Amino acid sequence: AQSVTQLDSHVSVSEGTPVLLRCNYSSSYSPSLFWYVQHPNKGLQLLLKYTSAATLVKGINGFEAEFKKSETSFHLTKPSAHMSDAAEYFCVVSGLSSNTGKLIFGQGTTLQVKP
Amino acid sequence: DGGITQSPKYLFRKEGQNVTLSCEQNLNHDAMYWYRQDPGQGLRLIYYSQIVNDFQKGDIAEGYSVSREKKESFPLTVTSAQKNPTAFYLCASRGAGANVLTFGAGSRLTVL
Numbered sequence: 001a002q003s004v005t006q007l008d009s010h011v012s013v014s015e016g017t018p019v020l021l022r023c024n025y026s027s028s029y030s031p032s033l034f035w036y037v038q039h040p041n042k043g044l045q046l047l048l049k050y051t052s053a054a055t056l057v058k059g060i061n062g063f064e065a066e067f068k069k070s071e072t073s074f075h076l077t078k079p080s081a082h083m084s085d086a087a088e089y090f091c092v093v094s095g096l097s098s099n100t101g102k103l104i105f106g107q108g109t110t111l112q113v114k115p
Numbered sequence: 116d117g118g119i120t121q122s123p124k125y126l127f128r129k130e131g132q133n134v135t136l137s138c139e140q141n142l143n144h145d146a147m148y149w150y151r152q153d154p155g156q157g158l159r160l161i162y163y164s165q166i167v168n169d170f171q172k173g174d175i176a177e178g179y180s181v182s183r184e185k186k187e188s189f190p191l192t193v194t195s196a197q198k199n200p201t202a203f204y205l206c207a208s209r210g211a212g213a214n215v216l217t218f219g220a221g222s223r224l225t226v227l
Contacts, residue, residue, distance in 0.1 A: 009155065032214050043119075043205055043218035044158075051214070090157060094214050102173075103216065105157035 002027045004093045006106035014114050019063075019078040021109045023091030026072065032094040033074045034103070035065055039087045047089075050074065061085070086113045118142065119219035121206050126224045128193075128200070136191045136222045138206035146209040147189035148216065151175060151202045158205065164189055193224060201226045 007022040025031060032051045036044040048059025055067040061084075065076045074091060091106040119140045128134045138147065146165045150158040160173030164183040178197025183189055189208075193200045203223050207216040 034215070036218075041203075041221065041223065043121075043220045044207075044216075045218070046215055049215060102160060102163065103158075105159075107155060107157045 002031065002093050002104055004091050004104055004106040006089075006091050006109050008109050009107065010110045010112065012112040012114060013081045015083055016080050019076070019081045019085065019111065021076040021089050021091075021111065023074045023076065023106060024072050025074060025091070025093050027093060030069075033065075033067060034092040034094075035059065035063070035074075035076050036090045036092060037087050038090065038108075044090065047076070081111075081113045083113050083115065086111055119206055119208055119217060121204075121219035121222050124220065124222060126222060128224060128226050130226055131195045133192055133194050134224065136193070136204055136206075136224070138189045138191065138219060139187055140189075140206075140208045140217075140219075141187065142208055142210065142217060143186070144208035144210045144217070145186070147183070148207040148209070149173075149179075149181065149189070149191045150205040150207065152205060152221075153202050161191065161204075200224055 003026045005024045034049045035047040037047050038044045047063050048057045050057045050067045058064045063078045088108045088110050090108050092103045122137045148163040149161040152158050159175050161179050162181040164170035167186050180192045205221045206219040209216050
């Protein structure tokens, strides 16, 4: 079975400091992994995705994530936080039956950015 | 611009009433999905449809119903059988051969 665990439910950083949102996954085969962002009362927007190409994936708004198979991790980082980055972030793995497009969502990490 | 439109954005319902949430997409996507979001629980799949006139139950289908009469539309009915319907509902779609979902802005349902 596949699963995804976001290790922190809440992360607080100061503006201009680095961001690290942690995600571990479990999969019996090489998965597709995603990070989505959700601002309050909005839908989800794709930040980036990993689909077995380069292990370091660059996304929008300066975010990037590194796929580490040995650690089963897909942590999201950004060198310098901006106030507009405050949102909820979801780590997502594609389901075993990938042709259905079923996704398995982590519990979410709320990112707070302090001025 | 192509996208997914959900309506209404906010909806209040009395206990015992059925309500229908609308989801329309103009992306020409074959597959559509309904998710429920509760605080601290991520997103849970209610129903999905890969083609017109066909749909499958997701992980939490009890108390919900859907239809897929048109490619563009995938309405969700929250029935009175749903014991705890207050939540944020998200509709999504996916194009053929892709594994990325495009989401609507969501509908927040509150049962009074």
